[in-house]
Amino acid sequence: MKLYWTHGAAVLACIALSSCGLVGGGAKAPKGQVVATVNGEEITVTELNREIGGAAPADAEQRKAMEQAALQSIISRKLVAQAAKEQKLDKTPAFAQQELQTKESMLVGAMQRKIAAAVPNPSRAEAEKFVADHPHMFAERRVMVVDQIVVAQFSPALMKEFEPLTTLEQVEGVLGRENLDFQRTTTVLDTLNAPEGLTDTLMKLPPGEIFIFPRGNAVFVNQIRESRTLPFTGERAVNYATAGIKQMRTQEAVARQLETIRKAADEKITYNEKYKPAPAKPAAKTPAAPAPNA
Template sequence: MAVFLLNACSKGEAEGKPAFDVVAKVNEQEIQANELNSVAARAASQGATETGALERLIDQELMVQQARERRLDRDPRVLQSFEAAQREILARAYLEQVTEQIPPPGDAEISAFHAAHPELFARRRIYSLQELEVRVPVERFDELERVSAKAAGVDEVKDWLARERIEFRVTTAVKPAEQLPLESLKGFARMKDGQMVLSRTGSGALLVHLVTSREQPVDLATARPMIERYLVNERKTALAKAEVERLRDGARIEYAPAAATPNAVAPAEPPRASVPR
């Protein structure tokens, strides 16, 4: 949808020399280099080539032309989608402008973060994990907890689940510390090889078995750009949240009677800071 909006803006200019080089024509409709660059940049992470991006733009232009011939650009549902996309793009652009002048953290702040999170850096580990997603009824969670606490290993828990005909799914993964949730990383750092931990989920329970682990520390010099990105992102998150709260405090917001309950409408959530990688 964002591509459609950008195309509409670039193609609504006065006739004359195009602002960008023309890379293709589809039934006399020009596709310009800025459109191709935008699509190619988004697809680069997926290993797509520029030729592939151009072909997708051509296919898209053919469909857009057919849609306009059928007057789908006047369909109320399509217009509503345009408005929703425009609202989302403008809101995101506003937050990006508000948060773009965040100053970088200083050396002392970066060093303090490195020292405060040894599980991410000085004692960073690579975890080989086996996870059991268990669809256990709520009333049997305590029973599963007792079984897993007494079990000599994860296979014993699997055998019990099979005997009790409780559905479960096993997945395995190898994850470095920075790919684990930051709020639970300290707990993982305390785990020993072979240990299991059980937690409740919306669909039942999750049993995590630490198969093996090995240390692979990251020194301050290597970690510095990762920490800097994280701290800047964290500041942007806090600033965006504060800006949304400021706007809401200064606005007159009136809910319709059907939406007057506290949980009926949630405020827009600003971007979140992610674990440094």
């Protein structure tokens, strides 16, 4: 979480931290790519722009105000970080573990971005074929308003009781009888971005049919209240398909690279016996094909 303090609060913080002195006080005024210094630690234009992010102010005055707000936020953060270092909070085991985890996550992200940069963009013909091959996402796209009950996992026997039910009120009655907590809500399902298996199920449902699917530690009991056809076509559909194909291929490339790295390192990984994974089960043998008739 970022600290967003006002300029006055930053000055008060600086006064409270006895060793920090005034920001840049007594030092030579920063120039060029350095916008400020805090106890000798530089804040660069690059760091300031990163703090602002992708914001696009309407005019120079708004840009200046945005820069000042971002700069004061950086200064406050650096002051608190410097004070934490003086108190040796960066030397604790918990900090070291979190720092390592953060660094590893950043390295993984850098590797993923490198792999993604090497994945070629799909051709227009590939994107158009994808649109044509997935009518439920595009030409026949459906947007559905769904009434939903969310409940914790329950026994298969109880699931059997739901089969003849035709309304969510009846489902609520069964859950109430079993003293199971649940939440009633409404959501929107869009076949443009719904999982393909779920989309196939939805398209085959009779009107008003209740359908159930698990997700994580919960079960979702659903009934479609309203369904509309909203075709997604033209250039927007092609662009969406292009991005989707690129994302899928990037995920596949990352998975392949991970598999390669794991295979190359398998012999270098050692386990404490208590945490050693169970050996992989041998793959089932495929029965031999019958000999052709003479």
